[in-house]
Amino acid sequence: MATRKHLVPWSASTRSRRRVRPHPPETILVAGSGRGAVLEAMQSLLEKYRVVLYHRYLIGLSEAEVARILGIPRGTMKSRASRGLARLRVLLEAEGRDLP
Numbered sequence: 169m170a171t172r173k174h175l176v177p178w179s180a181s182t183r184s185r186r187r188v189r190p191h192p193p194e195t196i197l198v199a200g201s202g203r204g205a206v207l208e209a210m211q212s213l214l215e216k217y218r219v220v221l222y223h224r225y226l227i228g229l230s231e232a233e234v235a236r237i238l239g240i241p242r243g244t245m246k247s248r249a250s251r252g253l254a255r256l257r258v259l260l261e262a263e264g265r266d267l268p
Contacts, residue, residue, distance in 0.1 A: 205263075206256065206260065209260050213255055213259075216248055217248055217249075217252030219238065220245055221249060221252045221253065223237060223238070224249055231245055
């Protein structure tokens with residue numbers, strides 16, 4: 169009997185693999201190295217993304233706390249954080265910032 173693995177040429181884990189970045193912006197915000205470049209790039213983000221990233225990564229609040237403070241559902245907060253980080257990466261790469 170054929171299993172699902174044999175019917176699909178790739179597994180779910182293969183599809184969901186992401187390119188690993190050595191120093192993602194959220195790590196730099198917390199660690200402090202390269203922080204100035206990230207903070208400068210954050211100013212270009214829409215406020216809805218910037219506020220979430222500020223509370224989540226600079227202040228260090230939990231997902232639930234950020235959602236409660238901003239008065240938005242947790243899923244919305246997570247989406248905004250994800251999209252904000254993605255835009256932040258694009259901004260930093262476009263500026264040619266060398267992050268540690």
